[in-house]
Amino acid sequence: MLPKESLLRAQEDLRRLVDIPSVSAREECLSECARAVRDLLAASGFETEICAGEIGPFVVGEIGDGPLTVIVYNHYDVQPEEPVSLWISPPFELSERDGRWYGRGVADDKGEFVSRLEGWRLFREQNPGPLPFRLIWLVDGEEEIGSPSLEVFLKTRFSGVNADICWWEYGEIDSSGRPIILCGFKGVMAVELRCRTARADLHSSLGAVFDNPLWRLAAATASLRDRTGRVLIDGFYDTIRQPTEQERDLAGEPPFSFDSLVQATGGQRVLNGTDKANFYAAMNFAPCMNVNGFSGGYMGEGAKTVLPAEGSVKIDFRLVPDQDPQRAVDLLRAHLDRHGFEDIELIAHDANVKPVRSATDHWFIQDAKVLLEKHFGQPAIVQPSSPASGTSHPFVEQLGATIVGIGLTHHGAMLHSPNENIIVKQFEAMITCSSAIFQKLAERANGIMPTETSPRDGVTP
Numbered sequence: 001m002l003p004k005e006s007l008l009r010a011q012e013d014l015r016r017l018v019d020i021p022s023v024s025a026r027e028e029c030l031s032e033c034a035r036a037v038r039d040l041l042a043a044s045g046f047e048t049e050i051c052a053g054e055i056g057p058f059v060v061g062e063i064g065d066g067p068l069t070v071i072v073y074n075h076y077d078v079q080p081e082e083p084v085s086l087w088i089s090p091p092f093e094l095s096e097r098d099g100r101w102y103g104r105g106v107a108d109d110k111g112e113f114v115s116r117l118e119g120w121r122l123f124r125e126q127n128p129g130p131l132p133f134r135l136i137w138l139v140d141g142e143e144e145i146g147s148p149s150l151e152v153f154l155k156t157r158f159s160g161v162n163a164d165i166c167w168w169e170y171g172e173i174d175s176s177g178r179p180i181i182l183c184g185f186k187g188v189m190a191v192e193l194r195c196r197t198a199r200a201d202l203h204s205s206l207g208a209v210f211d212n213p214l215w216r217l218a219a220a221t222a223s224l225r226d227r228t229g230r231v232l233i234d235g236f237y238d239t240i241r242q243p244t245e246q247e248r249d250l251a252g253e254p255p256f257s258f259d260s261l262v263q264a265t266g267g268q269r270v271l272n273g274t275d276k277a278n279f280y281a282a283m284n285f286a287p288c289m290n291v292n293g294f295s296g297g298y299m300g301e302g303a304k305t306v307l308p309a310e311g312s313v314k315i316d317f318r319l320v321p322d323q324d325p326q327r328a329v330d331l332l333r334a335h336l337d338r339h340g341f342e343d344i345e346l347i348a349h350d351a352n353v354k355p356v357r358s359a360t361d362h363w364f365i366q367d368a369k370v371l372l373e374k375h376f377g378q379p380a381i382v383q384p385s386s387p388a389s390g391t392s393h394p395f396v397e398q399l400g401a402t403i404v405g406i407g408l409t410h411h412g413a414m415l416h417s418p419n420e421n422i423i424v425k426q427f428e429a430m431i432t433c434s435s436a437i438f439q440k441l442a443e444r445a446n447g448i449m450p451t452e453t454s455p456r457d458g459v460t461p
Ligand SMILES: [Zn+2]
Pocket: 075, 108, 109, 143, 169, 170
């Protein structure tokens, strides 16, 4: 049981952070929020430092030494609050309704940060001596704009550091209250294709003579994927790391049914070849391609016959280990050239987030599984990979860490949307669970339990 004063203390910290509108997209209040985070870490025993980022500074807290190095990663920046009119209570104010706390960042990621911090303080109250492992707490101020400085920052500030674990900024709780441990994230490649076929829009009668940029873009786009969702770019699948037997087993038993996914999303056109039995494996292990939007020509009221001069289409790919986003851009360019689309311009908007997948039998994941079950009262689900993405690869590639997502982000948390919220009971459970996780790490470091790190953690180059 969590002592009442502990919950109140955490609530006050969270309230203070939610009050600060640290919106990185607007470069608002980032230094102020960084200082507030620094003060919290300093008051909890950490050596702290605020380090410049491109837009928002990083906050670093360090303590302890020993055979294990653990990174806790969070971020204090948040998404813009718009549309404000849809918020039931003001976005930058912690409000309580029906056992939930509402406010921008209350889940993503200030609530995750504060729950761990309060867990840390409870652990230290019981274990005040020297910490037997090295703990680096890194709080990013640019996560919501893609962490543009993270890779370089880790290289300069933590060069030579070998980390065992990176406790990722969040983990999930499903709608029935079961905690989900995320062991990986997909990569991203987001591009724009542009086509121009004339100096200016032409009379549509000239469509008898000249090609049309929207036709060309539609044809180029259609050439990239078949009806089953399979990407048709040569070499696209070449470097994919096959899931291990254990990962396959974990993905073979979906923690939720296909019908519930259809119900929750309203999704209707299931890809050919995807069914109740394999949809969850696809979410975990399959790369995919999405058309995000087409633009060009006339889309106003009524008819306007015109041959547009130009158009564009935006496309994203979710990648899996060990696909490389930069390489995927090159393969896409080669595909366009080979199929007669040399004139189509390719702009890579995002090719920096690489996929990662940790070994699901890692001791930390096994420890977390036991502790989550104890504190949430339900067996934890180990998910080999989130279908979503995050800039986690620098921790794996540069520091050698195993990425593990454990946290309190429930499936109705409305991340990035109006009425973002957390469930107070789950926040409490995450505090006591975090405390137990720090305790377990100390035991591991003290050699009470052996640490056997699987040789195939993380990304193989
Ligand atoms: Zn986040």
